[in-house]
Amino acid sequence: MKIVVVQIVLIYIVCMIDNNFELFMNMAFREANLAYQDEEVPVGAIVVFEDKIIGRGHNQTMQLHDATAHAEMIALSAAYNHFGDWRLENCDLYCTLEPCTMCAGAAVLSRINRIIYGAKDPKFGACGSIFNVPTEKKLNHRIEVISGIMENEISALMKQFFAEIRNKKEQIN
Numbered sequence: 027m028k029i030v031v032v033q034i035v036l037i038y039i040v041c042m043i044d045n046n047f048e049l050f051m052n053m054a055f056r057e058a059n060l061a062y063q064d065e066e067v068p069v070g071a072i073v074v075f076e077d078k079i080i081g082r083g084h085n086q087t088m089q090l091h092d093a094t095a096h097a098e099m100i101a102l103s104a105a106y107n108h109f110g111d112w113r114l115e116n117c118d119l120y121c122t123l124e125p126c127t128m129c130a131g132a133a134v135l136s137r138i139n140r141i142i143y144g145a146k147d148p149k150f151g152a153c154g155s156i157f158n159v160p161t162e163k164k165l166n167h168r169i170e171v172i173s174g175i176m177e178n179e180i181s182a183l184m185k186q187f188f189a190e191i192r193n194k195k196e197q198i199n
């Protein structure tokens with residue numbers, strides 16, 4: 027009987043953790059949709075501290091003519107402003123897409139606690155795909171990485187965006 031109770035409690039805790047990941051990833055996904063509406067590559071990110079969102083951002087590279095205006099960088103900047111500090115030790119960074127080298131590097135410099143991302147990026151991903159910046163032993167801070175949260179929805183939005191871009195190009199040509 028006791029073992030059953032313990033198992034039920036453990037399953038409940040695991041479900042709670044999963045739900046939190048999904049809940050916050052949903053907020054990052056909203057940001058990705060804002061980028062999509064602006065015809066930017068649809069990537070969104072948020073920074074979470076003690077279950078509160080303290081920074082959010084979506085990709086604005088086209089709008090700002092800035093190759094560094096990635097969703098993660100904008101969300102991190104908002105989080106620095108929130109604390110008046112560059113140290114984000116107990117914060118989690120949620121990203122719809124696997125962060126690139128720049129964003130993963132910024133997360134390491136900021137001492138982020140965890141990176142939680144949705145879909146893998148085989149071209150630029152630096153959290154396991156082409157590099158693994160968050161767990162690099164030579165760096166002075168390492169970050170736990172959790173992936174695959176809402177992967178299907180996020181991948182579908184990315185595919186839709188790039189299909190629309192291709193269609194527009196075909197219509198022009």
Ligand SMILES: [Zn+2]
Nearest residue numbers: 096125126129
């Ligand atoms: Zn990036």
